[in-house]
Amino acid sequence: MRIPFLDGFLASMLGAICIAALFPQLGVSGGALHLDHVTQVGVALVFLLSGAGLSVDRLKAGAANWRLHLFVQSFTFIVFPLIGLAVTALVGRWLPRELVIGFFYLCALPSTVSSSIAMTSMAHGNIAGAVFNATLSSLIGMVLTPLYISLFLSTAAHGAPLSDQFVKIGEQLFLPFVVGQLLRPWVGDWIAKHKTSVGKVDRTVIVLIVFNAFSDATAAGIWTRYGVTPLLLTALFAAALLAVVLTLTRFTAERLHFGIEDEIAAVFCGSKKSLAAGAPMAALIFGSGGALGLIMLPIMLYHQIQLITCSVIARRYAARPGVAH
Structure with a gap:
């Protein structure tokens, strides 16, 4: 089974970063392409399509397994943020402030949808449970992620008022999502038939956000100021974070x-973090500017590491005795 976002999407992001490094004025906020405004429209479109594509019937199929749901959501929105606080306290002395915020932002994000379901399916796990938890996580994340970030930044005296954050979330995330749900009786079948094309909209918006963020960072001199060391440390910490969470989710699922x-659904849904939700929300919560590139760096690296690592784990689960091949 092909893993979403692994090939063409990664190449597109790397290409956007390279172009941003060479020609930052092309993608900078207020520049020739006005990407700061384009991405705002794109974020609203992504959540409108997400609402229109959400099938309530699919959620009902996996709704009864409350122990699994409590496990996944607790890891996603309680254990992960607590780890994030510990990580930011430990690595804060070695990393720029923007990367420290980025690590906590990574830990506050919801789980992935498409790749969690794909990994669970590949491993012959509880697919209905994965669908329910991945979708529920995305819905909860629209509230808890900006709340956690607002509290984190307010504590550090860096954040906008919480009320302002929720007004933005309501206007650009919730409202388009609700409109999408209302339109579902008319457009739901069309979206289901053109799922691949609709998925390209999400990925295109993410690539544009990355291009805009890294163009702003290059123009502001972020990369020349900090050098390559923060990048290497970010990759190291992201890999270590994934290793810790994968170990904790599997250990806890076995003890329960x-x-x-x-267990398969719990491990994959409880350890993953969503770039598809994280990039649009980052642009909304943090705004455009040079800092956004650094803030997004941990989730960009974690996303790729989790896909590669979890695909290997999924194949090992699939090779267990008693599974039809």
């Missing part, structure tokens, strides 16, 4: 005596 199919 989950069946193997529930």
Whole structure:
């Protein structure tokens, strides 16, 4: 099974970063392409399509397994943020402030949807449970992620008022999502038939956000100011974070005596973080500017590391005795 975002999407992001490094004025906020305004429209479109594509019937199929749901959501929105606070306290002395914020932002994000379901399916796990938890996580994340970030930044005297944050979230995330749900009876079938094309909209918006963020960072001299060391440390810390969470989710699922199919869904949904939700929300929460490139760096690296690592784990789960091949 092909893993979403692994090939063409990664190449597109790397290409956007290279172009931003060479020609930052092309993608800078207020520049020739006005990407700061284009991405605002794109974010609203992404959440409108997300609302229109959400099937309530699919959610009902996996709704009864409350132990699995409590496990996944607790790891996503309680354990992860607590780890994030510990990480920021430990690495804050070695990393720029923007990267420290980025690490906590990574830990506050919801789980992925498409890749969590794909990994669970590849590993022959509880697909219905994965669908329910990945979708529920995205919905909860629209509230808790900006709340956590607002509290984190307010504590550090860097954040906008919480009320302002929720007004932005309501206007650009919730409202388009609700409109999409209302339009679903008319456009739901069309979206289902053109799922690949709709998915390209999400990826295109993410690439544009990355291009804009890294153009702003290059124009502001962020990369020349800090050099390559923060990049290497970010990759190292992201890999270590994933290793810790994968170990914790599997260990806890085994101690709770989950069946193997529930364990698979718990491990993949409980350890993943969503770039598809993270990039649009980052542009909304933090705004455009040179800092956004550094803030987004941890989730960009974590996203790729989790896809590669979890695809290997999924194949190992799939090779277990008793599974039809």
